[in-house]
Amino acid sequence: MNNANSNFQCYGAFRPRQGRVRLHTSVLVALAALAVSAAAISAAWARAHEWRGLIGGANQITSADLTQKAAHAKEMAQRAEKFLQEAKLAAAVPRDAGLWPSDSPWLGDELTPLVTTLGSLEAKRIAANPDWARVLTFKLHELGVRPSSVVAAGCSGSFPGLNLSLACACEALAAKLITVSSVTASTWGANQPGFTWPEIESRLVRAGIIGRLSSAVAMGGFADGALDLEPTAREVVRKIQSASAAELGASVMRPASLQESVQQRLAIYAREAAGQSIVLYVNVGGTEASLGESPAAFHLRSGFIAARPFDLSPGRGVIARFAEQGVPTLSLLHVEGLALEWGVTQASREQAGNAF
Numbered sequence: 602m603n604n605a606n607s608n609f610q611c612y613g614a615f616r617p618r619q620g621r622v623r624l625h626t627s628v629l630v631a632l633a634a635l636a637v638s639a640a641a642i643s644a645a646w647a648r649a650h651e652w653r654g655l656i657g658g659a660n661q662i663t664s665a666d667l668t669q670k671a672a673h674a675k676e677m678a679q680r681a682e683k684f685l686q687e688a689k690l691a692a693a694v695p696r697d698a699g700l701w702p703s704d705s706p707w708l709g710d711e712l713t714p715l716v717t718t719l720g721s722l723e724a725k726r727i728a729a730n731p732d733w734a735r736v737l738t739f740k741l742h743e744l745g746v747r748p749s750s751v752v753a754a755g756c757s758g759s760f761p762g763l764n765l766s767l768a769c770a771c772e773a774l775a776a777k778l779i780t781v782s783s784v785t786a787s788t789w790g791a792n793q794p795g796f797t798w799p800e801i802e803s804r805l806v807r808a809g810i811i812g813r814l815s816s817a818v819a820m821g822g823f824a825d826g827a828l829d830l831e832p833t834a835r836e837v838v839r840k841i842q843s844a845s846a847a848e849l850g851a852s853v854m855r856p857a858s859l860q861e862s863v864q865q866r867l868a869i870y871a872r873e874a875a876g877q878s879i880v881l882y883v884n885v886g887g888t889e890a891s892l893g894e895s896p897a898a899f900h901l902r903s904g905f906i907a908a909r910p911f912d913l914s915p916g917r918g919v920i921a922r923f924a925e926q927g928v929p930t931l932s933l934l935h936v937e938g939l940a941l942e943w944g945v946t947q948a949s950r951e952q953a954g955n956a957f
Contacts, residue, residue, distance in 0.1 A: 662742065671738035674766070674773035678734035681765050681810050682706060685796075688804055694793060705729035707762035709792040714834035717822040718887065720759055720787030721937075727945065728936045733766035736943050738773050744881055744905070744931065748775035751877045753870040753928075755919060756814070757821055757886030758786030758798040763933050764885055765805070768814050779873040780814045781854070781866050783821030783888060784838045784845075785830070790886075794837060799845035806849065816873045817852040817866070818842050825854070825862035825890050859916070862890045866919055882923045884932040891932075893918025903939055906930040 662670070686706040696702075697710040699722065707729040711722075746752060752771055756764040764782070771778040782799050786792040791801060799818050805811045820838050823829040827838045846853045852869065856862035870879060884891040892898040897912035901920065908929040912921040920930045933939065940946065 662747075667739065667742055670773040671735040671770075674738045674769040675731050675735040677769040677772065677810070678731035678762075678766050681769075681805055682729075682731055682762070684805065684808055684810055685801060689796065692795060694796065697789075705762065707765075707791070708789050709786065709796065711788050713792045713794070714831065715758075715785050715792045715794065715797065715838060716788055716790075717785045717827065717829050718759075718787040720789050722789050724936050725760070725789040727940045728760040728933075729762040730940075730945055731762070731766065732945050733763055734769040734773075736945055737766055737770035740931070740943070741770050741774060741776070741881070744929070746771070746774050746776050746881060749877075750774070750776045750880045751874045752776050752778050752881050752883060753874075753879050753923075754778060754780040754883040754885060755783075755866065755888045755891040756780050756798060757783045757888045758791040759886035760933065760936070761786075761791040761798045761801055763936070764798060764802075764814075765811070767883055767885060767933075768811055772811070777874075777877075778814060779816050779870055779879075781817045781819055781869060781890075782815040782851075783819050783825075783886075784841050785821035785827050787887070794841065797841055797845075799849065799851075800841060803845050803848045813849050813851070815846075815849050815851045817854050817869045818846040818849070819854040819856075819862065819866075819890070821888065823889065824859045825856055825888075859889060859894055859918075863893070863917075863919055863922060866890055867922055879923070879928050882920065882928055882930045884920060884930055884934065887934055889918070891919045893921055897921065901932060901934075903932050903935040904942070906932055 682705060689706050696704075697708075699711050700708060704726065708722075708725050741752070754767060756767075764780075768778060782802065784797045784799055786797065791798040799815060802811070802814055806813055819825050820827040820835075820842055822838075827835045830838065843853060845851075854862065854865055856865055892901060893912065893914075893916050895912055895914040895916035897914065898918065906920060906924070906929060908924050908927045910921070910925050920932070923930060
């Protein structure tokens with residue numbers, strides 16, 4: 602829903618033209634109009650507050666409590682980052698020559714056989730900042746996410762740090778997060794075999810840092826079947842998908858087409874929601890299944906996308922399908938702009954932590 606920015610007409614002083622009876626009638630009409638306007642304003646106000654989760658006293662969170670929850674989310678993200686750094690060191694994962702010694706372990710290589718698209722190194726550095734967990738806690742709360750709210754998400758491997766930050770924010774708010782995760786990634790993302798996003802999630806779950814996030818694991822890439830990869834690389838993706846899904850207790854997605862993938866994802870979200878309403882869909886990265894393959898996808902903005910139909914073409918993705926159901930989206934894609942708007946900065950060499 603939009604921010605309830607309504608335009609209301611202001612009426613000046615009423616001036617009758619014909620006598621007292623006309624005055625009384627007009628006054629009554631004016632009073633009735635004002636009453637209707639007041640009722641409309643009240644209803645709009647209530648809808649806006651209901652959307653933001655401010656109705657229902659039991660679920661209200663004080664500013665101090667929210668700040669504490671946000672800080673907890675960031676601390677959790679920092680623990681996960683430290684764990685990943687140590688895991689990559691233990692596995693002797695080589696560092697790409699294009700990275701800084703102090704770059705976050707959330708960054709992968711520029712090119713591996715699992716890379717499906719090009720990505721910005723600057724964007725990957727910004728997305729690796731654990732402060733996203735803190736900021737997303739505030740943003741999700743602002744968008745109406747409360748304890749026991751159901752949040753659906755499509756998580757690519759392109760921004761693994763954002764996937765983790767979203768998980769931390771939902772846990773801090775005691776919300777239920779249902780994700781469909783992808784194995785493949787763009788350049789500088791989670792594109793190293795052994796450290797793709799589903800494999801990282803499995804490691805974090807084993808370590809007890811997070812609970813299971815993925816209800817299903819997809820291959821990602823073109824048509825959600827990694828069809829843009831070489832056959833040998835596609836087979837590696839299949840093996841990673843099967844192994845990580847088995848460890849996470851998640852479903853394996855093998856759709857025959859992109860639209861079948863969209864339908865499968867929606868069915869998974871509905872199944873895992875178990876009758877509860879989904880209050881928000883979060884798109885992390887440029888997953889084709891989320892964006893769709895119609896021209897409308899090129900016009901999707903990052904940040905908040907209101908729950909109103911914008912694409913009725915056969916090639917529409919999960920975001921458009923959820924919009925038809927009245928579910929808004931928070932799209933975390935063009936992170937440079939969002940970081941500037943929300944006050945998240947690229948971690949400097951000094952802030953990034955120890956080299957791994």
